[in-house]
Amino acid sequence: MARNVERPARSQALSLRALHCNGPNGSQAAVKFFKAILNPLSSIHLGCGFAALRSLRLVIVFVWWALIGFWLCAFAHASEAPRSFEQANKLYEESKFREAAKAYRALVQQGRASPALFFNLGNALFKSGEAGRAIICYRLAEQLSPRDPDIKANLRFARDNVGAGVAQRKSALGRFLGVLTPNELTILVTILTWVWFGLLTLKELRPALGLSMSVYTKVAAACFVVFGFWFAAVLNAQLGEVPSVVVANEAVVRYGPFDESQSFFTLRNGAELTVLDRKDNWFQVQDGAKRIGWLRANQVAPLVPQSALEGS
Numbered sequence: 001m002a003r004n005v006e007r008p009a010r011s012q013a014l015s016l017r018a019l020h021c022n023g024p025n026g027s028q029a030a031v032k033f034f035k036a037i038l039n040p041l042s043s044i045h046l047g048c049g050f051a052a053l054r055s056l057r058l059v060i061v062f063v064w065w066a067l068i069g070f071w072l073c074a075f076a077h078a079s080e081a082p083r084s085f086e087q088a089n090k091l092y093e094e095s096k097f098r099e100a101a102k103a104y105r106a107l108v109q110q111g112r113a114s115p116a117l118f119f120n121l122g123n124a125l126f127k128s129g130e131a132g133r134a135i136i137c138y139r140l141a142e143q144l145s146p147r148d149p150d151i152k153a154n155l156r157f158a159r160d161n162v163g164a165g166v167a168q169r170k171s172a173l174g175r176f177l178g179v180l181t182p183n184e185l186t187i188l189v190t191i192l193t194w195v196w197f198g199l200l201t202l203k204e205l206r207p208a209l210g211l212s213m214s215v216y217t218k219v220a221a222a223c224f225v226v227f228g229f230w231f232a233a234v235l236n237a238q239l240g241e242v243p244s245v246v247v248a249n250e251a252v253v254r255y256g257p258f259d260e261s262q263s264f265f266t267l268r269n270g271a272e273l274t275v276l277d278r279k280d281n282w283f284q285v286q287d288g289a290k291r292i293g294w295l296r297a298n299q300v301a302p303l304v305p306q307s308a309l310e311g312s
Contacts, residue, residue, distance in 0.1 A: 089120065097127040105309050113305055115145035121308060122154065131162040131270040132247035132301065133311050139243070139303055146181060162270035177234050185231040192227060196220040242275040243303040244285065247311065251300065253293035257282035264293040273300060 088103035104121035122137030138155040145151060180188070199217040246267045254261035257279045267273075267287065276292065277284035283300055286292045301307035 085117070088124075092120065092124055092127075095127075097124045100124040101128055101130075108305055108308060113140075113144070115141045115148060115151065118144070118308065119151055119154070122158070125308075125311070126158055130247070130311050131158060132245045133308060134158055135162075135270050135272065136245050136247075136301060136303055136307050139245075140305060140308065144181060144183070146179070158270065159272075162268060177230065180230070180234075182231070182234055185227065185234060189224065189227050189231050192220060192224040196224050244273045244275050244283070244300045245303065245307075246271040246273065246295075246299060247301045247307075248299035251295050253285065253287075253291070253295045255293060257284070257294040261294065265291060267295070275300070275302065 084103065084107055088100050088107070091097075091100035091103055101121060101124035104117060104124060107117055108121065118137045118141035122134045122141065125131075125137060126134035135155065135158050138151060138158060141151045142148070142155060196217065199213055199220055203213050203217065246269055249269050251267045251271070253264045253267060255264050256262075271287060273285040273287050275283050275285055278297070279294075281297045282294045283297050284292065284294050285300065301310065
């Protein structure tokens, strides 16, 4: 039995996702956590007579307190999001789907994009009859959380419901590269960079540890290279292809970029395409069946957050 678009969420009775955010207790816990890390630093003895090495402890302490400051600022900025998010959820629960979509879009415009936000916006748009933009939202949510089964279920349901034809299928390499999101790869590569340079710095500061640290340094360097190439391949794939979705009720694909060109085939709202080229106000596209033709640019929207903000 197909899963209904209104019953994807694991944590709520309705279809909407909760937007998790730590309250004051979470803030206090974070401060205690950082203090627990900083306390041992205050008793570190580097065992070296150089003043530069002794000052390293002060630098580390400063960096940690700077991180605490950034975290508290981010927490204060994010604390307003759950109230607006819950207001949008309430509109959805009252079957005011267009109003709910407008409220979710306002959060996206504020830069508060998250899997839960795009997921709920996709639900509201689907209920409003904007199947194409709903699929865009589900796919944006999938990019941020590719292993979420609820997002996959709703995306599959929307595709089956609109009957928009064959969806674009990723190659084996594309599926492998998509195991980790760009955000996850960014964090991983950043951590590996700091670990690698940290080990190199430690070897310079403490020559006696050179031999014992060599293995760890080589492993960190190898991991950095592997995941660095992985990250570069993901970025190259994103720049090379422009996934798009038909957002018009009916889009006529033609053999050429002119209104006078002969019709090739017709696509429904929600059909997924890859944009290959552009000429004036026309896009050359390829659908899931590998058919290539031209359609007007205003009938298709690229897979970017801005596309979720457009429409009625």
